[in-house]
Amino acid sequence: MPLPLSILDLAIIGKGETAHDALTGTVAVAKRAEERGYRRVWYAEHHNMGVIASSAPAVLIAHVAAHTRTIRLGAGGVMLPNHAPLTIAEQYGTLATLHPGRIDLGLGRAPGGDQATLRALRRDGSSADAFPQDVLELQGYLSGNTRVEGVNATPGRGTNVPLYILGSSLYGAQLAAVLGLPYGFASHFAPQALRQAVTVYRDTFRPSAQLAEPYVIAGINVFAADTEAEARAQARIVERARVELLLAGRPLSDAEADAILASPHGRAISDMMRYTALGPPDAVRRALDAFAAESKADEFILAHGAPTVAGRLRSIDLVADVMGLAG
16 A cells, blocks of 8 residues: 655745735645645745745644635644644644544744744744654643643633644654654655664654554655756755755856855755655656665655645645655
8 A cells, every 4th residue: 555645834925926926825735735635735934035935834724724625734733842832733723623533733843944034933942852742742732631720722622632742853753762752854855864763753653542552654755847957946946945945045047056066065955855766757756766675764744845836736736746646
């Protein structure tokens, strides 16, 4: 039986587009994913990034949920140290009350932005240290077994929104295992520790009320197109954008970006995208099969990276066809 496939939608603001265009595109992506048999669509909390419009996942989920019927939607993830657990319980409890059985809550401990952004969020730099306790407090609000006497989440109490621990290191793997929660690894941009983290998670997993057996979701970039040349051109646009965002901090010409990508400094961008399925459908299927063997994942979450909504929709369709999704 093929692995379930899901989608990570970063609500990318393409060149010449507005945030409104990007958010409208998220609805089109979720509708297509629902039609084609994908399991879920998740949105990640990022801040102060001019090309990503998913800074408020709960609001975005509410909007997309109102325009879809059955597909699961969730945060992939909420950066919990940026928020009070009660606030997140109320937000996602509200979503689960409005859309029962459709809401997921992935949790990360990174700030979702740079140091200046951390200060703007009024976040204490040491707040990540309390991540395990914050997860348990949040879980208590959602289960109805509050850990803070006299404080309950309304809505939220008793909704049992499923929690997922997200990460790119052994820390998240160990925490997910101890708490008996599903684990999502960000191998679409941080591939280095994938195999070790999955091994640690599976070897040390303790069953919980939410989950009896370990469950791993692994991220992979996908550029599925009708031709290899088209897919490679899409991937190159994304690599150039990452050079501008992560290395240069300013707009670059294609020639400037390509020069950086060819340098030792720029190879870090290529390594970030080590796990990428690229090309026409058969090539993408081979890459996904190889990733399944390497990652030992129970589910893939695909970051369809085409720089346009039309390209992402085409990629969604091609993968659904070649992987035999029952849409």
